[in-house]
Amino acid sequence: MAGIMRHAGGARSGLTLxxxxxxxxxxxxxxxxxxxxxxAQASSFETWRALFVPLPVKLGVLxxxxxxxxxxxxxxxxxxMDYVHPLLLRMALLLAFGVGxxxxxxxxxxxxxxxx
Amino acid sequence: xxxxxRPFFLNLVQIRLPLGGxxxxxHRGSGVVLALLxxxxxxxxxxxxxxxxxxAAVRDFFAHGLGALIGLGGVWLWLHHxxxxxxxxGFDVGIGEGRLAARRSALWVLLxxxxxxxxxxx
Numbered sequence: 684m685a686g687i688m689r690h691a692g693g694a695r696s697g698l699t700l701x702x703x704x705x706x707x708x709x710x711x712x713x714x715x716x717x718x719x720x721x722x723a724q725a726s727s728f729e730t731w732r733a734l735f736v737p738l739p740v741k742l743g744v745l746x747x748x749x750x751x752x753x754x755x756x757x758x759x760x761x762x763x764m765d766y767v768h769p770l771l772l773r774m775a776l777l778l779a780f781g782v783g784x785x786x787x788x789x790x791x792x793x794x795x796x797x798x799x
Numbered sequence: 800x801x802x803x804x805r806p807f808f809l810n811l812v813q814i815r816l817p818l819g820g821x822x823x824x825x826h827r828g829s830g831v832v833l834a835l836l837x838x839x840x841x842x843x844x845x846x847x848x849x850x851x852x853x854x855a856a857v858r859d860f861f862a863h864g865l866g867a868l869i870g871l872g873g874v875w876l877w878l879h880h881x882x883x884x885x886x887x888x889g890f891d892v893g894i895g896e897g898r899l900a901a902r903r904s905a906l907w908v909l910l911x912x913x914x915x916x917x918x919x920x921x
Contacts, residue, residue, distance in 0.1 A: 705891065
């Protein structure tokens with residue numbers, strides 16, 4: 684790490700994001716059948732709610748939401764780079780999506796950990 | 800001139816050529832819509848876990864009319880994005896890169912996403 688300066692938006696961060704996009708994609712693909720199974724258990728409020736009480740389920744859902752948000756933000760960034768050329772507008776939208784992602788993350792933690 | 804001198808069956812191929820393009824455009828479009836729908840998904844999750852009334856409200860919303868249509872649309876977008884994404888991951892590691900294989904897998908992506916949505920509906 685020592686002596687390495689990284690520039691914002693440099694080529695290296697692009698490769699990291701490219702890799703993260705694929706890693707999160709694989710996680711989400713593997714999580715999809717599990718989520719499907721989870722939805723199939725939603726026969727009543729009590730059983731649905733009880734599903735989310737154990738800590739491993741909370742952590743698993745949180746990890747999946749993190750993968751989803753990361754995947755979504757990188758994907759939106761890709762689209763912005765293709766279609767939004769004014770740099771200031773692009774950065775403003777990127778930042779707005781970033782704030783949205785962080786809010787969604789905090790909201791997810793709140794939703795999950797308010798269940799006891 | 801060049802076009803008219805080609806055998807006829809290549810025209811059929813030309814018609815099918817945009818298939819991969821459709822899958823690709825839909826992959827991007829579905830990704831944008833799904834990304835922007837994430838807060839709505841979290842809202843539904845929060846409401847469904849809040850109280851029996853909230854759970855019933857979410858279930859009823861997706862059970863009829865516009866809500867059912869939105870739910871089915873969401874499932875289709877998710878499935879299309881998933882299958883198209885798996886196809887692209889295959890390309891990343893060199894699977895299915897051939898012209899015919901890519902075209903065939905594009906068709907499979909479209910059919911599986913629509914078929915999967917149908918199964919969800921039933």
